[in-house]
Every structure is written in C-alpha cells, then in structure tokens.
Amino acid sequence: MARHETQREDLMAEATALCERIEFSVAGQAEPIVAGFRKNGQWSLYFGSDPAYHFASDGALRRAFVGNDLYRSQGATLARLRRARDRNEVRLVRHDLTSAELEEFMARMSEHLASLKAAIETGSSQVIRQIPESADVEARLLGALCEASKLQLSGAVKKGRSR
Numbered sequence: 001m002a003r004h005e006t007q008r009e010d011l012m013a014e015a016t017a018l019c020e021r022i023e024f025s026v027a028g029q030a031e032p033i034v035a036g037f038r039k040n041g042q043w044s045l046y047f048g049s050d051p052a053y054h055f056a057s058d059g060a061l062r063r064a065f066v067g068n069d070l071y072r073s074q075g076a077t078l079a080r081l082r083r084a085r086d087r088n089e090v091r092l093v094r095h096d097l098t099s100a101e102l103e104e105f106m107a108r109m110s111e112h113l114a115s116l117k118a119a120i121e122t123g124s125s126q127v128i129r130q131i132p133e134s135a136d137v138e139a140r141l142l143g144a145l146c147e148a149s150k151l152q153l154s155g156a157v158k159k160g161r162s163r
Contacts, residue, residue, distance in 0.1 A: 022130040022137040059147025060154035
C-alpha cells in the first residue's frame with residue numbers, strides 16, 4: 001500500500017477497467033461525477049474524489065471509499081478499514097459497522113444515488129464525455145441506479161479479490 005495517496009487527475013482516462021464510462025456535470029456538485037461498468041457487469045460511481053461506491057452487477061454494494069476510509073461488504077454489514085500510519089508502515093484497522101452505523105451509511109449512500117438519478121431524469125445533469133461514444137451508458141446507469149436503490153450488500157468481499 002502506498003504511503004501517500006494522490007488525487008486522480010482524470011478518472012475518465014485512468015479507469016480503463018470500466019469499459020463503458022460516463023462523466024457528468026451536475027448542478028450543485030463541485031466536481032464531476034463519473035460512472036462506469038466493467039465487462040463482468042460490476043459498476044462504480046465516483047462523486048468527484050469522495051465518495052466512491054462499487055457495486056456488483058445486481059446492484060448490491062461491494063465496496064466504498066468515503067472520507068478516507070474503505071468500506072467492504074461482509075454480507076450482513078460493512079467493515080470499515082481505516083489507515084493507521086506510523087513511521088515504518090501503514091496498517092488497515094478494521095471495524096464492523098453496527099446496525100445503526102450501517103443504517104446511517106446506507107441512508108447517506110441512498111441520498112447520493114437518488115440525487116444523481118433525479119439529476120439525470122430531470123435534465124439538471126450534463127454529459128461531459130462518455131466512452132465509448134456509441135453506447136447508451138446513461139440509460140444503463142439509470143437502470144443500475146434503480147437496482148442499487150434496493151440497498152443490498154453483496155456477499156463478503158475477500159481481501160485481495162476486488163475485481
């Protein structure tokens with residue numbers, strides 16, 4: 001694990017594992033929102049540099065990056081993995097969310113998803129770019145957002161198996 005994280009310069013160019021991707025400008029959002037789909041149907045959603053959500057093909061949440069913390073599905077809850085640094089190493093300290101913490105996390109995520117969906121549906125978002133240009137990534141994303149609104153967690157994500 002790197003000692004220092006850096007901001008992504010151009011997620012649309014860097015996220016080559018997302019074979020279909022789209023970048024939006026949304027009224028009220030300081031940074032662009034990027035969404036994309038992998039060949040296996042898994043998909044990701046980046047609200048600028050934070051937060052980022054990663055979903056299984058059925059819309060179940062697999063992982064998230066929120067406020068410098070990694071969240072990973074454990075099936076019944078999320079594990080928060082927080083970086084703890086000292087002079088010689090970086091460790092991940094795990095905390096399984098309580099029911100109340102999980103409910104709060106999922107409510108915040110739901111707000112993000114619903115606000116993006118509403119922005120697309122009402123025309124208050126503008127597509128900046130998409131790859132490939134011929135795909136209907138926006139329509140695919142709307143379908144994925146509907147599935148994700150069920151607020152399910154994927155099966156446990158094992159360390160080292162993020163694909």
